[in-house]
Amino acid sequence: METDTQDVLPDGSQLAAIDLGSNSFHLIIVKIEHGEMRTVEALAEKVQLGAGLKDGMLSDEAIQRGLDCLSRFAQLLGSVGPERVRVVGTHALRLAKNRRAFTVPAKRILGSRVDVIYGLEEARLVYLGVAHSLADDAQSRLVIDIGGGSTECIVGQRFEPQSLESLQMGCVSYGDAHFPGGRVSRGNYRRAYEQARDQIYPIRHRFNARRWEECVGSSGTLQAIETLLTQNGLEDGGISRRGLAALEKRLLKFKTMDDIALDGLAASRRGVILPGVAITSALFDVLGIEHMRTSRGALREGVIYDLMGRLSHEDVRERTVNALMQRYAVDTDTADIYERRARTFYLATREAWQLTPYDWDLLHWLTRTHEIGMAIAHKHFNRHSAYVLRNADLPGFSQEEQELLAVLALGQKGKLKADFFADIADAELPRILYMLAIIRLASCFKHVEVLEQLPDFSMTAGEQSLSLAFPEGWLDDHPLTERELREEKLVLGKAGLKLKIS
Numbered sequence: 001m002e003t004d005t006q007d008v009l010p011d012g013s014q015l016a017a018i019d020l021g022s023n024s025f026h027l028i029i030v031k032i033e034h035g036e037m038r039t040v041e042a043l044a045e046k047v048q049l050g051a052g053l054k055d056g057m058l059s060d061e062a063i064q065r066g067l068d069c070l071s072r073f074a075q076l077l078g079s080v081g082p083e084r085v086r087v088v089g090t091h092a093l094r095l096a097k098n099r100r101a102f103t104v105p106a107k108r109i110l111g112s113r114v115d116v117i118y119g120l121e122e123a124r125l126v127y128l129g130v131a132h133s134l135a136d137d138a139q140s141r142l143v144i145d146i147g148g149g150s151t152e153c154i155v156g157q158r159f160e161p162q163s164l165e166s167l168q169m170g171c172v173s174y175g176d177a178h179f180p181g182g183r184v185s186r187g188n189y190r191r192a193y194e195q196a197r198d199q200i201y202p203i204r205h206r207f208n209a210r211r212w213e214e215c216v217g218s219s220g221t222l223q224a225i226e227t228l229l230t231q232n233g234l235e236d237g238g239i240s241r242r243g244l245a246a247l248e249k250r251l252l253k254f255k256t257m258d259d260i261a262l263d264g265l266a267a268s269r270r271g272v273i274l275p276g277v278a279i280t281s282a283l284f285d286v287l288g289i290e291h292m293r294t295s296r297g298a299l300r301e302g303v304i305y306d307l308m309g310r311l312s313h314e315d316v317r318e319r320t321v322n323a324l325m326q327r328y329a330v331d332t333d334t335a336d337i338y339e340r341r342a343r344t345f346y347l348a349t350r351e352a353w354q355l356t357p358y359d360w361d362l363l364h365w366l367t368r369t370h371e372i373g374m375a376i377a378h379k380h381f382n383r384h385s386a387y388v389l390r391n392a393d394l395p396g397f398s399q400e401e402q403e404l405l406a407v408l409a410l411g412q413k414g415k416l417k418a419d420f421f422a423d424i425a426d427a428e429l430p431r432i433l434y435m436l437a438i439i440r441l442a443s444c445f446k447h448v449e450v451l452e453q454l455p456d457f458s459m460t461a462g463e464q465s466l467s468l469a470f471p472e473g474w475l476d477d478h479p480l481t482e483r484e485l486r487e488e489k490l491v492l493g494k495a496g497l498k499l500k501i502s
Contacts, residue, residue, distance in 0.1 A: 009311055014040065016077055016085045017303035018070075020106075020114065022050030022092040022148025023172045023272060024220065025066065027073045028300045029080060037304055041076050044220075045069045046268045049102075050092040050148045050172040058096045066102055070109045082111040086307050088125070088299070089116040091149030091170060094399065100425055115398035119166025123152035124395055125302035127161040130218045132305055133297030142212040142287070145298065146221040146279055148172035148272070153207050153283075163206045167199050171221050174275035175257075182257035184274060189252060192275050196282035209288035217294040221276040224269050226294050231264035239292045244281050251277060306396070317396035321368050324394070328372035334446060339367035341442040345459065352461035353434040362401070363435055366408045370439070373409070386410035404432070411436045412443060416495050433495055437466065440492070444484040467500040475501075 009015075009032045019026040026044045030037035047069050052062020077085060087106070093099045093116045103114040117125070126145045134141070136158055145152045149170040155163040175182075178192035217223070217239065228247055229235035235243035254260045257271045265273060283289060309315060325332065342363050346355060373384025390406035397405075403423050411420055416436065424432055445454060455474050460467040468485070475482040482501075489499040 009035075009308060014080045014084065015304055015307055015311075016080045017300045017307065018073060018085070018087040018110070019298075019300040019303065020049065020066070020087065020089040020093060021047075021299075022053075022090060022150075022170055023048055024148070025049075025069050025073070026298075026300050027076065028304065029076060030304055032308070037301075037308070043073060043076070045072070048148070048172060050170070051176065053092050053096060053149075056095060056097045058092070058098055058102060063102045067105055067109060070106055074109050074111075077110065084307070084311070085110065085112040086303050087112050087114045088122075088303055088398070089114055090122050090299070091119070091147060091168075091173075094118065095149070104425065104427070113400075116400060117398050118393070118402075119150055119152065120164045120393050121395065121397070122150070122299060123154050123164040123166050124161055125306060126152050126218055126299050127154040127156050127164075127302065128159065128305050129297040129299060129302030130216055130295045131156065131159045131297070132301060133295045134216065139214060140212045142207060142215045142289070143218060143295075144215065144222070144283060144292070145218040146171060146276055147219060151279060151283075153203065153287075155207060155212050163211070165203050165207065167203070169196050169199050169279055171272035171276040171279065174279060175272055178275060178278075179257065182271060184252060184254050184256055184259075186252055189248070189274060189278055192278035193282050196279045197286055200282055200286040204286050207287050209290075215289050215292040217292045218298045220269075221272065222280065222292070223294050223296075224265065224273060225277060225280060227264040228262055228273070232262055238294070239280065241284050241290060244277060244284060248277055248281065315396065317365065317394075320395050320397065321365050324369055324372060324388075324392070328369075328375040328388075330369070330371055334371065335368050338370065338439075338442055338446045339364060341445050341454075342367050342438055345438040345441055348459040349434065349438065349461040349466065352463060353431075355431070355434060359431065359435060362404055362408065363438060366405055366412075366439060367442070369405070370409055370412055382410055382413050385412075407432060408435060408439060412439050416491055433492075433497060436495075437492055437497055437499075440488055441466075441468075441485075444481055444488065448478065448481055462498075464496060465498040465500065467502070469502045 011033055013032040014029060015032065016027065016029045023046065024044050025047045028039060029041040031040050047065050049058065049062050049066050052059040087110060099116060106114050127143050130143045138157060140155065140157045143154045147170045149172060151167045151169050153165045154161045174192050179188050222239065226239050229239060229243040230237060234246045250262060251260060251274050257274065260270045260273065306316065346360055346363060349355065369389060370385055371381060372388055373381035376384040386406040386409040389409050390402055394402060407420055407424065421429060421432065448454060455471050458469045485501050489501060492499050
């Protein structure tokens with residue numbers, strides 16, 4: 001991988017993370033001091049992106065609210081290099097079929113790409129943020145994060161999560177579904193509680209009280225509940241079953257969400273506090289939780305710690321790729337050769353094709369995993385590799401990264417069909433074609449290199465062309481390679497890239 005040339009982040013380095021939640025957007029900017037992070041700036045805005053999600057589509061109004069918020073966040077990012085900013089999108093963007101209508105202009109505003117992450121990756125990052133905020137002891141803990149559209153549950157010890165789950169329930173989505181028009185009633189509340197209980201029930205065996213020693217809550221919802229309990233004299237600290245029951249009674253005395261007025265409740269929380277209490281009560285009842293304390297650590301802090309690892313050569317994605325190779329018994333010698341040859345093509349073309357270090361990261365991961373489909377069947381192994389890369393739980397990888405790796409794996413051989421690129425934005429197509437050309441050409445040589453040393457051959461790249469010049473007679477002595485190169489010339493030519501062979 002191409003990463004920062006330094007082994008550690010020097011003191012004074014600044015990093016930033018933006019959490020694009022279904023209810024609120026959060027920005028945190030930190031300075032690294034002695035290997036730890038110190039918060040420099042922290043902002044949060046209630047955007048309610050999830051409230052603008054109807055039938056899988058984000059409304060224009062919700063998109064504009066989000067982009068306006070990011071324009072304000074961007075003013076604080078001038079001192080942070082774009083490679084040291086990570087932006088993650090969660091439940092609302094996971095579900096949105098038109099998410100690129102938001103992520104593309106968001107990238108222009110921030111200068112950094114938006115990584116939409118799967119639920120289990122969100123859970124991993126939440127745990128990382130919480131674990132760094134707690135004592136580094138050997139005590140096992142259950143960490144719960146209730147967001148606007150999803151709830152993450154994690155059991156782990158120290159900094160290592162052991163069980164991860166993301167449930168499709170959140171305080172915004174439940175507010176819309178169970179409290180229409182903001183009306184408060186015992187029946188509405190009961191329906192929200194029962195649906196939450198039904199969703200939690202299937203995970204009870206992995207997350208019940210026998211699996212952990214303490215319970216920690218992360219998120220604005222759980223912190224708001226704790227504040228209400230303490231400021232209204234219902235609890236001395238933390239959240240308990242008794243306190244939740246007393247808070248539920250007080251909240252149900254109001255007629256509408258807008259009427260709710262309790263000490264410690266911010267106006268921005270009125271519309272989500274009751275569904276948040278319903279979800280929390282269901283979690284307590286099904287998982288056997290007696291008491292929960294809350295932590296300031298959350299997804300955004302987890303993103304920072306994960307980014308620190310990436311920039312210090314401790315990228316969890318490398319561990320994930322290595323584990324994938326072991327699971328599918330990858331031939332490491334072939335992968336090494338394939339990676340070396342792909343690297344040669346990348347270095348020869350990166351300037352003309354404007355490829356970036358991140359593009360090499362994708363190529364690197366693909367060369368290590370391109371043959372995992374062989375464990376399923378040799379025939380159409382590229383399809384099997386693509387399926388695994390798209391659908392497996394791959395810690396550290398975003399949804400888009402998995403989709404891109406799947407496209408590269410699928411397109412490593414055979415025809416380049418138009419439907420391969422259905423999930424790729426038009427602006428990204430030239431870059432993807434360049435990377436496909438690199439891995440397809442590298443594939444032409446990986447078996448030759450097992451038997452003999454490859455000769456020096458020259459490569460000259462143009463904006464839409466690549467010329468390969470071999471020593472005289474070499475192609476005549478290697479008719480199989482010559483045929484494969486001629487086939488690539490036809491395939492890449494149809495895709496718009498002219499390959500010249502001499």
